Every structure is written in structure tokens, then in C-alpha cells.
Amino acid sequence: MAYDEGLAHRLGDALGGLPGMGSKKMFGGIAFLWHGNMLVGVIGDDLIARVGPEAQEDALTQPGARVFDFTGRPMKGWVIVDGAAVSEDEALEDWIARAREFVEALPPK
Template sequence: MAYDEGLAHRLGESLGGLPGISEKKMFGGIAFLWNGNMLVGVMGDGLIARVGPEAQEDALAQPGARVFDFTGRPMKGWVVVDGAAVSEDEALDDWIARCRDFVEALPPK
């Protein structure tokens, strides 16, 4: 499956200055890991956002968000956001911040 390389580039630009960021091919797309924990990614034309179980309900209430159901089983604490909903940098930065709030509390891998 191809993924939106433009969105991946924008994520790389936004996260580039954050210590501990790495990229890895996952889910047929690309993922950005922070200290070894997945933070965000791109699959198809959507943003994969790891917001955590406590923030999932609020995240799903945001425009363009849906449950991340890659394998037929929804992943708790993860959402997919339509690419159109993160076409503006401010919206993308908001999703990155949501994900950072959760992943920052995880122990490094």
C-alpha cells in the first residue's frame, strides 16, 4: 500500500527537532517513533495518531477521525485522521501534540 509521502514529509519536518525521533516502515506506510514508541504515522492518505486510551473518545469526536481498525480489530488508543483534516499545519500540529501528551509518559524502549 502506498502512503502520502507529502504528509510523511510534513511530519518529518514537524518532528525533526525532537530528540529520540526515528522512522520505521509499518502498516504499509511509515511510522515516527519517539524513544522507540510509536507516536504518529501515515497509512494511505491518513494520519495514524496514538492518542492513548483515555483520550480516544475526544480524539474520535474531532473532524475526520475514525477508529484505527487495521486488522479487523480496533486498536484502543489509536485513531486514523483523514488527510484532508490535517491539510493545514495548525491541525497537524494539534494532532502531534495530542500524541506527544500520551507517548511522552511511556517508558523508552
């Protein structure tokens, strides 16, 4: 499965200055890991964001967001955001901030 390389590039640019940031091909797309913990990624044309179980309900009320149900079993604490909903940098940065809020509290791997 191909993924939106433009969206991946935008994520890489936005996250490149964070120490401990890396990327890895996963799920047929690309995931960005912060200190070894998955933060955000791209699958197909869509953004995936790890917002945490406590913030998932609120995240799902945002434009373009839906449950991350990649394998037929919803992943708690994750959402998929339609690529069109993050076409503007401000929207993409908001999703990155939501994910960072959860992931920065996790211990490094």
C-alpha cells in the same frame, strides 16, 4: 500500499527537532517513533495518531477522526485522521500534540 509522502514529509519536518525521534516503515506506511514508542504515522492518505485509551473518545469527536481498525480489530488508544483534515499545519500540529501528550509519559524502549 503506497502512502502520502507529502504528509510523511510534513510529519518529519514537524518532529525532526525532537531528540530520540526515528521513523520506520510499518503497516504499508511509515511510523514515527519517539524513544522507540510509536507516536504518529501515515497509512495511505491518512494520519494515524497514538492518543492513548483515555483520550481516544475525545479524539474521535474531532473532524476526520475514526477508529483505527487496520486488522479488523480496533486498536485502543489509536485513531486514524483523514488526510484532508490535517491539510493545514495547525491541524497537523494539534494531532502531534495529542499524541505527544500520551507517548511522552511512556518509558523509552
